Amino acid sequence: MCPPAHFRVAYCINPWMDPRKPVDPAIALFQWEDLRDRYRALGHTVEILDPEPGLPDMVFAANGATVVDGRVLGAKFANPERAAEAPAHLAWFRARAVGFADIREPEHVNEAEGDFAVTSSWLLAGQGFRSSPLAHDEAQEFFGRPVISLELTDPRYYHLDTALAVLDDAADEIMYYPGAFSPGSRQVLARLFPDALLATAEDAAVFGLNAVSDGLHVLLPREAAGLAAALRERGYEPLGVDMTEFHKAGGSVKCCTMELRPPAA
Numbered sequence: 001m002c003p004p005a006h007f008r009v010a011y012c013i014n015p016w017m018d019p020r021k022p023v024d025p026a027i028a029l030f031q032w033e034d035l036r037d038r039y040r041a042l043g044h045t046v047e048i049l050d051p052e053p054g055l056p057d058m059v060f061a062a063n064g065a066t067v068v069d070g071r072v073l074g075a076k077f078a079n080p081e082r083a084a085e086a087p088a089h090l091a092w093f094r095a096r097a098v099g100f101a102d103i104r105e106p107e108h109v110n111e112a113e114g115d116f117a118v119t120s121s122w123l124l125a126g127q128g129f130r131s132s133p134l135a136h137d138e139a140q141e142f143f144g145r146p147v148i149s150l151e152l153t154d155p156r157y158y159h160l161d162t163a164l165a166v167l168d169d170a171a172d173e174i175m176y177y178p179g180a181f182s183p184g185s186r187q188v189l190a191r192l193f194p195d196a197l198l199a200t201a202e203d204a205a206v207f208g209l210n211a212v213s214d215g216l217h218v219l220l221p222r223e224a225a226g227l228a229a230a231l232r233e234r235g236y237e238p239l240g241v242d243m244t245e246f247h248k249a250g251g252s253v254k255c256c257t258m259e260l261r262p263p264a265a
């Protein structure tokens with residue numbers, strides 16, 4: 001995670017961002033610290049990346065790299081405003097070469113976990129707004145995992161992680177909002193995940209899918225009440241988090257969280 005020390009809405013690169021609706025830095029810090037503390041309370045280790053001035057979206061750490069089996073694929077941002085975040089993330093991994101042996105600087109545009117979601121069988125990969133389909137091939141080759149390309153069609157759901165979340169990466173269980181995907185991609189998702197939890201438009205619009213699950217606890221924005229109830233019915237423990245300041249920039253729980261998936265033991 002990367003603290004929101006320099007977080008603000010300074011430009012507009014997705015439909016949620018409006019520089020006229022400023023962020024309250026104190027509330028943003030409070031919300032971010034609460035999210036961090038909840039991970040720690042659940043027993044997860046949280047590593048901290050130093051925030052850099054001039055990079056107001058750096059708090060969205062999920063976009064900085066994708067780590068699977070301890071292999072690190074760096075990011076390459078679609079928008080110049082965020083370009084300098086990519087080397088900052090790579091430098092963090094390089095300084096910790098132990099555990100992250102294979103670090104790749106990408107050739108093609110990919111916004112990391114914004115558009116890549118890891119299940120036990122597949123790497124689900126979004127395209128349409130940010131990541132290039134060429135990056136999907138690059139990720140498949142690098143990770144040696146079959147990539148399932150999915151097309152996003154609604155600009156409000158410009159990253160895969162705003163429309164889909166992995167609930168159980170051992171059991172291939174996911175939740176998603178079908179309305180964010182092209183008809184063909186909806187069919188692909190229905191075929192691969194017939195038992196997926198489908199989110200309503202209301203829950204999607206409050207970033208309900210921008211969630212992080214450890215297989216039992218699911219941290220999601222607290223406004224996503226319908227989704228929380230559906231998760232509880234399935235045996236998960238939903239934990240509502242207040243992330244309103246980050247919603248102003250088009251991100252929530254998952255965007256603020258990069259998952260460091262270690263090598264298989």
Ligand code: ARG
Nearest residue numbers: 014060062114159249251255
């Ligand atoms: N303002 C950021 C952008 O538009 C938000 C990124 C949200 N991150 C995410 N993983 N969806 O790039």
